Amino acid sequence: MKDTNAEFSIIAEYYSQHYEELKAFVAKRLLYSETAEDIVQNVFLKLMSIDSMVTPVTLPSLVYTTARNLIYDYWRHRKYVDEYEHYVKHSGGMFVGVSSDNPMSVYSVNEINEILEHGITSLSEHQQKIYRLNIYNGMKVSEISQTLDMNYKSVEHRLGSARKEVREYIRKALA
Template identity: 25%
Template structure:
């Protein structure tokens, strides 16, 4: 049965990869990024119970998934470009700060260690593993509202404990941690 499931998944992959790659490429204009996007979609599908997840046609589901993943990738690219432009303009100001990136990471991890365990785990899954609240809720067997509550608690805690680092934290956290 496992071999049948793998063969079926491979057949779906082979049948749709090329056209999905072309679709992502038209949206993003980069062949390597398009390939990565399509592979990411298939990886996420494989990690889920993919035969039960799908309730519409394979083609519609895959195109929607690639579309959404491509939009997310484009948002990250734009955000990264804005950050790089900001960093170029403000590089001198960042060098004048009394602390470095390593100290900031150390303070962040120290502040995270002071959080209640569930709030810390939810925060790390959201920010470090880039999982959505629904995915976190499913993984931890919590409601989405509970995950939101833990994130609110974690962010409030970090704002209080890292107030001196907040500006740099926002910039660095998005791109380097």
């Protein structure tokens, strides 16, 4: 049987002894971003929530592997944010459709949100709940299934169907 208190004390001790070292490791790879402290904190939060056994021998490897993965996630996210910012900056803050010469092909963010909401209201009640939890709350299928007390596969299927229907609705509305 797993002794979580012993594991937490091992993690806490490692945290107090190696916090600055890990923060320097992360900061160097993030080009000294303020996000380094957040990532270090998330490393230890993730370690406290994993189900595998943590020992003083395995902990350093787990810490640095988790930190490395969170750093990769950070840079992956930054890439998409930068691309989006570049797109918005060069499109004047508007969503551009087929041609920027056609005034009907330019939609504001509010218009896009309105179209999205109309698409969501065309879904069944269960699909709406699942879709909104996924899109607006950023919940994963497993989290949604636990929250709504539903079968994982059922949530997965309904979310997939909802995505297809909303995509199709938006495509037709923007055409």
